[in-house]
Amino acid sequence: MIGKISGFGVVLLLCLSVKVVAQNPNPILTADSLATGNYKDVLNSFFQLAFERLASPDKEIKFTGTPFAVMAKLDTTLLVDTAYLKYRTLRNINYMFALKLDTSFRFNGFASGIKYAIINKRDETVSRAFQIMVLNNPSVKQLFALNNNILAKISAMPDAASAITEYSQFTKGAINFGQLSPPLQATILAASNTDSTQALNQMLLANSSFNMATTANNIYQELKDNFNQNLLWTVGVTDTTYKNQFVFSNIVIHSELIKGLNKFTKAKNDLELNIRSALQLLDDSLKVGRDLKRVLFSFEPGINVAFKTKTTKKSYLEMKFSGGFYHNFSYLYANEDRNRVFLNGTVRVRIMNDIWVPFEVKYDPRNGNLFGFINVRANFKALGSAAKQL
Amino acid sequence: MAKSAKKAKPKKKPSTNTKTNTMNSQELTTGALVAVGAPHSQQVGITFTFTAGLGQATSSLFRKGVLINMQSISSSGSVQFSEAQSGDVISVNGICTGNATIVIDTPTTPATPDQFNAGLIIAGYLIN
Known part of the structure; x- marks a missing residue:
């Protein structure tokens, strides 16, 4: 019983x-x-x-x-x-x-x-040290710098609304770099062609299937796994x-x-x-x-x-x-x-x-x-x- | 007489009194910057809520390619951009170890609230 x-x-x-x-x-x-x-x-x-x-x-x-x-x-x-x-x-x-x-x-x-x-x-969820480690990572810095450069350029574009809608899909990982419209691709390549984002620029030129969300997630997961x-x-x-x-x-x-x-x-x-x-x-x-x-x-x-x-x-x-x-x-x-x-x-x-x-x-x-x-x-x-x- | 001995013609020096070529010099005026208010300016608040873990974010306001304002936050709360205008772009870079929600108190493209899972926050919003 x-x-x-x-x-x-x-x-x-x-x-x-x-x-x-x-x-x-x-x-x-x-x-x-x-x-x-x-x-x-x-x-x-x-x-x-x-x-x-x-x-x-x-x-x-x-x-x-x-x-x-x-x-x-x-x-x-x-x-x-x-x-x-x-x-x-x-x-x-x-x-x-x-x-x-x-x-x-x-x-x-x-x-x-x-x-x-x-x-x-x-426990990385309560660790400030983990946050500092991530934010000081060179790859993370490049992604942030690229985001700022691209958005600065979009803010000066005549059709900013459609550009930012497309760019948001890119940052969320819904579309790869190669699936973006040619003008936005050109804008992103121009934005990434700086000293601080040169490695990303080379990656974008070499790989049309570059996915920003996947790249960001992989960097984060690797740092988290180590932590x-x-x-x-x-x-x-x-x-x-x-x-x-x-x-x-x-x-x-x-x-x-x-x-x-x-x-x-x-x-x-x-x-x-x-x-x-x-x-x-x-x-x-x-x-x-x-x-x-x-x-x-x-x-x-x-x-x-x-x-x-x-x-x-x-x-x-x-x-x-x-x-x-x-x-x-x-x-x-x-x-x-x-x-x-x-x-x-x-x-x-x-x-x-x-x-x-x-x-x-x-x-x-x-x-x-x-x-x-x-x-x-x-x-x-x-x-x-x-x-x-x- | 060998041609190579011909004295090279000096290049014309660039004029020192030409206008500085910034990427948006054609439209950037003092009035467009935040330092001077405009009738159509508005205060825009961005609220960050981090759950199930700590988070940190930096938001920047761009107008016609120029950085106007930049503010950071290291826990849930709001940042305010005074004198923001339609057509300005807000960039958000950060990290959340649990989940994050971003809410902008004015219509934007893409619309908010925007949700993020644990990882990097990389986003941009156009003020409508």
């Missing part, structure tokens, strides 16, 4: 999420499709729904969100930059609720958690309850750090440093009753490699290699080591724009054991997009 109720709850949650996104496209829900799956797992800026350990006896349906996303949904004036900046702290908080299910998909416990980004140098490789460090607490009485069965205090390693290089693929550590407080099953006296520490440094498409720069496959060191601070069980070392591997495959399937493999070199987990993680944006395609 509880299993049915939890299943119904998940379906309802999905329906609500689709409805919310489809009704009013929220700017919070639109960005980040270019971010790596690993980054989204560490801190997400909107909502994420995850189906974890699908092949394991202990399955989990997890919802992650930010308080700010919910607040902004209720009051869209919070999205205006002056208010948006004030809620920076709130935007760095993630909360999580999860339903744990057994092999028969019946309720097997509840989990919740909170996470805070102590250092978040990746999104900055340091992110989060800390948090997660707890799990038993399926009855709602007493904590474990509490995990965790920290995670990610940082891009090949920033500002022309490399096609991203390299990302990922360091995790956690302190787990668990029930000591050798003792009668429920307690949290078993204390385990883990430390997992790793490297995430994201393979990206050539033109859109979206990662379609990610591979993470990490080591794991585990230390038991409490009483040891029979045949249990105080210190253990694992080798971990995770492969994330993007099956849709916002849906990732991570497959995790853990190898114990000492005992030769191999463990595997498979998860599915979907952002609500993807569900909204899927609904529109129906």
